[in-house]
Amino acid sequence: MESDRFATSAVALVKPAIKTAGIKILIIDILTIVEMELRKLRHEPTVLFTRAVQPVLWLLIFGQAFSRVRAFDTGGVTYQTYMTPGILSQSVMFTAIFFGLSTIWERDMGILQKFLAMPIPRVALVLGKALAAGVRALCQVTIIFLLAAITGIPLHWHPALLLAAAGVVILGAVFFATLSMIIAAIVKTRERFMGIGQLITMPLFFASNALYPISIMPDWLRVVASVNPLSYMVDFLRGALVSGQLTSWQADVGILLVACILATAVGTYLYPRVVT
Amino acid sequence: MEVIVEVEQLKKSFGKHTAVKGVSFNIAAGEVFGLLGPNGAGKTTIVRMLTTLLPPDSGRATVCGYDVRRQAARVRQCIGYVPQALSVDGALTGYENMMIFAKLLGLKGKERNKRINDLLQFMQLEDAASRQVCTYSGGMVRRLEIAQAVLHYPRVLFLDEPTVGLDPVARKGVWEILAELRQIYRMAILLTTHYMEEADTVCNRIGILNHGEMVVKGTPAELKAMTGNPGASMDDVFTYFTGNYLDAGGDFRGIRQVRHISRRLG
Ligand SMILES: Nc1ncnc2c1ncn2[C@@H]1O[C@H](COP(=O)(O)OP(=O)(O)O)[C@@H](O)[C@H]1O
Ligand SMILES: [Mg+2]
Numbered sequence: 001m002e003s004d005r006f007a008t009s010a011v012a013l014v015k016p017a018i019k020t021a022g023i024k025i026l027i028i029d030i031l032t033i034v035e036m037e038l039r040k041l042r043h044e045p046t047v048l049f050t051r052a053v054q055p056v057l058w059l060l061i062f063g064q065a066f067s068r069v070r071a072f073d074t075g076g077v078t079y080q081t082y083m084t085p086g087i088l089s090q091s092v093m094f095t096a097i098f099f100g101l102s103t104i105w106e107r108d109m110g111i112l113q114k115f116l117a118m119p120i121p122r123v124a125l126v127l128g129k130a131l132a133a134g135v136r137a138l139c140q141v142t143i144i145f146l147l148a149a150i151t152g153i154p155l156h157w158h159p160a161l162l163l164a165a166a167g168v169v170i171l172g173a174v175f176f177a178t179l180s181m182i183i184a185a186i187v188k189t190r191e192r193f194m195g196i197g198q199l200i201t202m203p204l205f206f207a208s209n210a211l212y213p214i215s216i217m218p219d220w221l222r223v224v225a226s227v228n229p230l231s232y233m234v235d236f237l238r239g240a241l242v243s244g245q246l247t248s249w250q251a252d253v254g255i256l257l258v259a260c261i262l263a264t265a266v267g268t269y270l271y272p273r274v275v276t
Numbered sequence: 277m278e279v280i281v282e283v284e285q286l287k288k289s290f291g292k293h294t295a296v297k298g299v300s301f302n303i304a305a306g307e308v309f310g311l312l313g314p315n316g317a318g319k320t321t322i323v324r325m326l327t328t329l330l331p332p333d334s335g336r337a338t339v340c341g342y343d344v345r346r347q348a349a350r351v352r353q354c355i356g357y358v359p360q361a362l363s364v365d366g367a368l369t370g371y372e373n374m375m376i377f378a379k380l381l382g383l384k385g386k387e388r389n390k391r392i393n394d395l396l397q398f399m400q401l402e403d404a405a406s407r408q409v410c411t412y413s414g415g416m417v418r419r420l421e422i423a424q425a426v427l428h429y430p431r432v433l434f435l436d437e438p439t440v441g442l443d444p445v446a447r448k449g450v451w452e453i454l455a456e457l458r459q460i461y462r463m464a465i466l467l468t469t470h471y472m473e474e475a476d477t478v479c480n481r482i483g484i485l486n487h488g489e490m491v492v493k494g495t496p497a498e499l500k501a502m503t504g505n506p507g508a509s510m511d512d513v514f515t516y517f518t519g520n521y522l523d524a525g526g527d528f529r530g531i532r533q534v535r536h537i538s539r540r541l542g
Contacts, residue, residue: 113329114357119353119381120352
């Protein structure tokens with residue numbers, strides 16, 4: 001390497017760049033993190049499809065079988081239709097709840113250390129990652145939605161409702177992805193993280209209105225289900241995609257928003273600790 | 277002499293184990309300071325405290341005049357950091373890795389493109405820029421990491437074991453790059469290494485670290501003179517000052533980390 005290579009280029013005269021702060025910069029940082037995650041996804045698009053297969057199998061096998069049972073009132077639709085929003089939400093949660101594994105992997109690699117030593121607000125790191133998980137979830141859900149529609153499950157195609165549903169999918173994914181990063185920051189190792197992840201996903205799924213209405217649950221389970229953010233995502237999606245009527249959307253969106261804000265606040269505080 | 281990094285009586289414990297036991301040193305602009313020591317000596321822990329990743333238990337450290345604990349955000353503005361472990365995203369191309377970093381460092385427009393292209397050229401990566409990084413050799417990855425770390429022309433560059441796992445040619449390449457960065461930008465560089473030869477070749481001053489303690493500091497020539505044998509190699513210097521060359525082999529954690537990295541780069 002000839003040693004005057006750098007000296008002859010004009011960059012050598014440039015002063016150190018000092019990054020300014022502010023809300024605009026914060027948003028740019030968040031979008032840059034999202035961009036990075038999506039660029040990675042672009043190199044590996046098949047993941048979205050493979051992740052969409054299992055939920056569709058749930059719908060086809062479980063949904064069809066239980067459509068004959070008629071154990072409770074599904075509001076005039078088949079059980080398969082009734083459970084579709086539940087399965088969509090479940091696939092969002094299952095993917096997002098293991099998102100924190102990438103945090104641990106990035107810590108082991110050294111990528112996270114590098115980001116944490118850069119002039120990026122912590123909240124931008126957390127929200128950027130979570131939003132990227134949201135976009136990922138949205139792609140995955142869209143595939144499942146289309147496959148469900150192809151197999152003949154009658155779903156509403158109202159543009160405004162679909163748009164609103166997309167927003168709620170992102171909110172739900174942001175919450176569960178942030179929760180996952182919080183868990184990663186606390187347990188710190190892959191093994192423990194996988195253990196906790198597997199421990200909580202099934203209870204979160206069954207203690208929600210994904211597969212059956214809250215009204216048929218025993219009292220104690222009803223309490224759990226009503227503090228479970230998953231229930232509110234399912235409720236909104238069921239309104240938007242199945243009945244076409246959003247009866248309690250304010251509560252659904254409000255609770256999901258509050259859950260996201262709380263999780264982001266805790267996540268921002270704990271995230272840097274994953275490297276200590 | 278403009279002092280960029282000031283470290284005074286820095287201490288850090290993990291549980292009962294004290295990893296850094298009151299270490300002090302300064303680094304001036306345009307100086308390459310080497311922290312030399314076996315695996316487990318506490319080098320990475322010091323770097324992590326200076327790069328704001330780990331809060332010190334006690335003592336004081338300033339970087340560019342800012343306190344690493346109380347003014348961490350300011351410190352992050354003026355440093356570049358290449359961690360010990362492999363830190364680029366293999367799924368992205370070399371150019372994408374640079375682009376994302378440049379954006380996060382607040383570089384914009386033409387200026388951003390120019391810096392990215394100039395640095396890729398400087399690091400001889402322009403031909404590989406559109407390839408995914410997982411296809412790069414260990415030396416190329418290291419050069420890309422250094423390029424990312426200096427995109428904003430930081431006053432200080434922290435390099436944790438920059439040549440571990442590299443073949444001799446790639447290692448020389450890294451040394452030359454560091455020499456140029458130092459000369460042209462008067463960047464202060466802190467590098468850690470457990471290679472005696474590397475410390476001898478690249479560093480203006482060396483601090484020998486053993487079991488969390490700074491045993492001695494000085495220029496390579498000064499340290500050699502202190503042993504009373506002017507023809508001493510750095511290996512001799514190390515043995516002279518620590519007295520337990522064989523014993524200072526590091527712990528399992530350190531060894532595992534280094535092996536892990538060598539394998540990834542291999
Ligand atoms: N996060 C940690 N938790 C517990 N012990 C740690 C941690 N980081 C480092 N150590 C211990 O501190 C000592 C110094 O480690 P380190 O700074 O990584 O050494 P070096 O970089 O010189 O190889 C070692 O004994 C190591 O096991
Ligand atoms: Mg180390």
